[in-house]
Every structure is written in C-alpha cells, then in structure tokens.
Amino acid sequence: MIASVLVRAYRQIAQFHENERLIAWLSAQRWVAWLTPERRKLVLFVGAIVAGLIGTFQRYDARRGTRVAPEWLVAGSAFIILLAIVYSLYLVAVYFKRLPPIIRGRPQLCFHLLFWLLLLAIWSAPENSGLWWPIVSAVALSFPYLIWRCGYMLLSGQRGTAAGTGFRDHLFYIWPVWDGTNTPPGKGHDNLSRSVAQTPEAYARVFMGGIKLLLLVALWTFVMQLIGALIYSDPKSPLTPLFRAHSFGLPRLKQFIASGAALPLPVIWISLYLELIWEALYIAAKGHVWIGVLRLYGFNVFRNTYKPLLAETVVEFWNRYYYYFKELMMEFFFLPTYARHFRSHATLRIIVAVFAAAFVGNMYYHLLQAKEPLVAADWHKLWSLLGARFVYCFVLATGIAISMLRQQRRRGKPGMAAVLRSGGFHRLRRIACVWTFFAVINFWNVLANLTLSERARLFLSLFGL
Amino acid sequence: MDAEQKKQHLLDFLQTIQRPDYPHEGIDEGSSLVESGLIDSLALLEIVMYLEQTHRIDFAERGIDPGDLRSVRSILDLIARESQT
Numbered sequence: 001m002i003a004s005v006l007v008r009a010y011r012q013i014a015q016f017h018e019n020e021r022l023i024a025w026l027s028a029q030r031w032v033a034w035l036t037p038e039r040r041k042l043v044l045f046v047g048a049i050v051a052g053l054i055g056t057f058q059r060y061d062a063r064r065g066t067r068v069a070p071e072w073l074v075a076g077s078a079f080i081i082l083l084a085i086v087y088s089l090y091l092v093a094v095y096f097k098r099l100p101p102i103i104r105g106r107p108q109l110c111f112h113l114l115f116w117l118l119l120l121a122i123w124s125a126p127e128n129s130g131l132w133w134p135i136v137s138a139v140a141l142s143f144p145y146l147i148w149r150c151g152y153m154l155l156s157g158q159r160g161t162a163a164g165t166g167f168r169d170h171l172f173y174i175w176p177v178w179d180g181t182n183t184p185p186g187k188g189h190d191n192l193s194r195s196v197a198q199t200p201e202a203y204a205r206v207f208m209g210g211i212k213l214l215l216l217v218a219l220w221t222f223v224m225q226l227i228g229a230l231i232y233s234d235p236k237s238p239l240t241p242l243f244r245a246h247s248f249g250l251p252r253l254k255q256f257i258a259s260g261a262a263l264p265l266p267v268i269w270i271s272l273y274l275e276l277i278w279e280a281l282y283i284a285a286k287g288h289v290w291i292g293v294l295r296l297y298g299f300n301v302f303r304n305t306y307k308p309l310l311a312e313t314v315v316e317f318w319n320r321y322y323y324y325f326k327e328l329m330m331e332f333f334f335l336p337t338y339a340r341h342f343r344s345h346a347t348l349r350i351i352v353a354v355f356a357a358a359f360v361g362n363m364y365y366h367l368l369q370a371k372e373p374l375v376a377a378d379w380h381k382l383w384s385l386l387g388a389r390f391v392y393c394f395v396l397a398t399g400i401a402i403s404m405l406r407q408q409r410r411r412g413k414p415g416m417a418a419v420l421r422s423g424g425f426h427r428l429r430r431i432a433c434v435w436t437f438f439a440v441i442n443f444w445n446v447l448a449n450l451t452l453s454e455r456a457r458l459f460l461s462l463f464g465l
Numbered sequence: 466m467d468a469e470q471k472k473q474h475l476l477d478f479l480q481t482i483q484r485p486d487y488p489h490e491g492i493d494e495g496s497s498l499v500e501s502g503l504i505d506s507l508a509l510l511e512i513v514m515y516l517e518q519t520h521r522i523d524f525a526e527r528g529i530d531p532g533d534l535r536s537v538r539s540i541l542d543l544i545a546r547e548s549q550t
Binding site for chain 1: 507510511513514517524525528530531532
C-alpha cells in the first residue's frame with residue numbers, strides 16, 4: 001500500500017512535465033502564444049550572429065602566440081569570411097540541382113576538400129607572410145565547428161528539402177545559441193523542421209520537456225560532485241570538504257594511466273567501471289543542456305543521452321550514449337557506404353559500413369577536432385592525441401559490427417521474444433557484458449602522455465599480464 | 466502491384482522484422498517506426514534491402530535519407546516517387 005503510494009508520488013514528480021493542468025496553464029500564458037515558431041526562429045537567428053562572432057573570437061584566442069595584427073581585426077575578418085562561406089553553402093544547398101554533376105555526386109567530399117585546401121595553403125605559407133595568414137588560420141580553426149553543421153545543410157540540399165528555405169532556417173543551427181561541441185545536437189534543418197512545435201499547446205509541452213532536462217542537469221551534476229567527493233576526493237568538487245574523512249580516495253582512470261602507478265587489480269577494475277559511470281553522467285549532463293535549450297525554443301528532439309547504462313547490447317549502448325554523434329557517423333559515413341558498396345553481400349556490407357562510421361569516420365572526426373595541432377601541422381602532437389584513439393576506434397567498430405550482426409541474426413527467430421523479455425539474472429549479465437566492453441575500451445580513449453607501447457603494457461597489466 | 470498491394474506487401478514485410486517484444490497490433494501509417502518501438506534502428510537497413518530488392522530503388526544513386534524511412538507513409542511516398550522516375 002505504502003509502496004504503491006510512493007511509486008505514484010515518484011511518477012507524478014518525475015513526469016511533472018506531462019501534467020496536463022500545468023501544460024494548459026503554460027499554454028494560456030501570453031508570452032507562449034506570442035513566441036510563434038517564426039518569432040522563435042528570429043530570436044535564434046539574431047543569437048546565431050552573436051554566437052558566431054563570440055565563437056570565432058574565442059577560437060582565435062587560443063592562438064595568441066601567432067598574433068601579428070589586432071585580435072579584433074583578425075577574428076572580425078575571419079567571422080565575415082566564415083559568414084560568407086556559410087551563405088555560399090546555403091546557396092549551394094538551395095540551388096543544389098543546378099550544380100555541376102561532379103559536385104552534386106559528392107557534395108560532402110567537395111566541401112571537405114575545400115577545408116583541406118585551406119590547410120594546405122596555411123601549411124605551405126611562412127607564418128610571417130602578412131595579415132592573411134592569421135586570418136586564414138582563424139577561419140580554419142573555426143571550420144571543424146561548422147563543417148558537420150554545414151554538412152547537414154548540404155544533405156538538405158541533396159535531399160531537395162532546402163529548396164524554398166531561407167537563410168534564417170539554417171543559420172540558427174550552424175552557430176547555435178546552445179553552443180555544444182563539433183557534433184550538432186538536433187542535427188540539421190530536416191530533423192529540426194520536422195520537430196518544431198507549431199501551436200502554443202505543443203510549445204508548452206516541449207518547453208516543459210526542456211525544463212525537465214535542465215533539472216536533470218542539476219541532478220546529474222550533484223551526483224557527479226558526490227562521486228567526486230566520496231570516491232575520488234576531487235578538489236574541484238564543492239562537497240569534498242564535507243566527506244574528506246570518508247572518501248575512498250581512488251584515482252581517476254586518467255591519473256592511473258598517466259602515472260602508471262602500481263595499484264591492486266581490483267582497484268584498477270573498479271576505477272575502470274567508475275570511469276564509465278562518470279563519463280555517462282558527464283555526457284548526459286552536457287547533452288541535456290543542449291537538448292534542454294533546444295526544447296525551450298520549441299524543438300521536440302530526442303535526448304542526446306538516454307539510459308546508456310541499461311543498454312543490453314554494444315550497438316544499443318552506442319545509440320544511447322551520445323546519440324547525435326552516432327547519428328552524425330551514420331549519416332555521413334555509414335549510410336553512404338551502405339548505399340554504395342557490397343550490395344550483394346549482406347554481411348560484408350554491414351561490416352564495411354560499420355568500419356566506415358565507427359573507425360574511419362570516428363578517427364576523421366577527432367582529427368578535425370584536434371584543430372590546433374592540425375592547423376599548426378604539429379604531427380607529433382596529433383599522433384600523441386590520436387594514436388591511442390586509433391586502437392579505441394578499431395575495437396569499437398569490431399564490437400559494434402559483431403553486435404549488429406548478432407542482433408540481425410536473432411531477429412525473427414522463434415523464441416527470441418522470450419529471450420529479450422527475460423529479466424533478472426540474464427538481463428544483468430547482458431548489461432554487465434556491455435559495461436565491461438565499454439569500460440575496457442575506454443582505457444584507450446583517455447588522454448595521457450604515453451607511447452602506444454607503454455599504454456599497451458599498462459593495458460595488459462589489467463589482466464595480470 | 467497497385468498502391469494498396471504495395472502497402473500490404475510493406476506491412477507484411479515490417480511484421481517479419483518488427484521487434485519480437487512489440488505487441489502485435491496494427492501499424493499506424495503516420496507514426497515513426499523506430500520511435501513507436503516497432504523496429505530498432507538496425508532494422509532500417511533491412512528496409513533499405515527490401516526496397517532495393519522488391520521495388521528496385523537505387524540508393525547508391527539517391528543516397529539513404531532516414532526521413533524517407535521514418536514511417537509507413539513516408540516509405541510508401543518514397544516508393545511512389547521512385548516508381549514515377
């Protein structure tokens with residue numbers, strides 16, 4: 001009796017954003033009715049100009065050492081050039097059918113080629129070759145942030161959905177006010193235009209969903225601070241002074257890898273699993289901010305992270321952990337490969353497409369993300385950043401390919417419904433296997449100043465070797 | 466095949482790839498196949514293969530747009546569009 005009352009009370013609190021009375025009250029507010037989809041888009045358009053300007057200044061700021069001209073002149077000029085590039089790409093998307101066949105056939109490839117030509121120009125020119133060098137470098141430093149967002153705009157052009165759209169329909173997700181990483185949360189125009197709330201009632205519903213996500217951000221941040229204080233004695237956690245006497249004082253995985261300290265094996269393994277939980281909380285908190293803000297603007301888009309630690313297969317975890325990164329890999333690498341290659345070999349077709357996304361695409365994405373050593377042509381630094389990731393991406397792709405093929409073979413088999421429904425121990429075992437896979441491969445994803453062979457030796461020590 | 470036969474053929478195919486734990490009810494034409502839980506995202510690949518083999522749609526040429534595979538209606542629209550070209 002008490003249990004059912006408590007469960008009902010929990011549901012009411014957890015699902016407060018679906019409370020019909022609250023939604024009816026909110027949708028009756030004048031500001032909700034006033035903020036029509038067009039007005040919201042206008043706010044985001046103005047915000048995009050400001051966000052683009054601030055972002056270009058911030059990215060240039062990271063290269064203070066090479067400054068040969070006032071910052072406002074370099075970053076300001078870079079912003080104008082970037083805006084012109086984005087507008088040109090918008091025209092390309094809108095008039096896609098009029099493009100030469102060679103560009104129409106491979107628009108993404110042509111766009112990326114443009115970026116690499118820009119890099120070639122920077123690498124081949126001496127640093128003191130005038131004002132153009134820092135301006136072009138500032139443009140190149142901002143490019144990785146824009147490249148996938150503009151890629152989505154080109155996809156809309158390719159699919160014919162950009163025709164008839166205005167610049168305002170695109171700029172807001174290219175320099176979004178919700179910022180984020182190089183991965184665009186909410187994807188591009190096609191997905192966002194499908195998900196926009198049209199009526200005050202629909203807007204109120206989506207708005208409440210956004211509020212819920214932002215409250216979850218506060219909750220996950222608190223849980224991270226608690227873990228930081230109780231498990232790691234993290235000096236950055238404000239709760240650490242409260243729990244100093246009771247903290248386990250375990251090292252974070254990156255501390256263990258960086259120091260190579262000899263720790264008891266159980267401690268190392270606990271550290272591996274805790275790192276996975278920590279990373280899941282961190283990515284959930286970050287993603288909820290982006291999606292929460294998107295929902296406050298009326299876009300009813302999927303969460304970035306949705307209960308990844310309850311995933312029962314590797315492919316399910318990848319789908320739930322960082323949804324928009326997975327979607328980016330799917331749209332730009334997996335699906336084009338799947339559509340074009342090995343069409344008469346079903347298994348090989350999946351394996352090649354998975355490796356194109358989770359290995360090649362993943363590596364390429366992180367190569368572009370390492371923008372500063374890339375623009376500076378610092379190959380040593382690039383290798384130190386990406387060497388271990390090479391192993392990580394290869395093992396990840398292998399795991400996803402095996403998981404996908406297993407899932408595909410199971411589908412439609414009689415008796416599989418019972419297997420999938422089986423809870424208790426079997427479910428826990430499946431979840432534990434997924435945790436172990438991602439906790440172990442995460443070892444290769446943590447940044448540390450180690451050579452590959454040093455890291456490999458440390459990795460083998462996890463298994464007592 | 467006329468439009469009605471194409472639809473029935475598609476619905477029959479979807480039942481062969483639907484999640485085994487999904488309740489066996491009628492499939493709503495407009496609702497998202499993945500979001501409604503009818504199929505998992507991996508099953509989209511099987512829809513691609515079905516469209517290639519049954520309706521001779523060449524995705525190598527046009528690319529795969531997940532939006533086209535979102536619901537029964539959008540898949541039928543895609544089939545109709547491609548059969549006109």
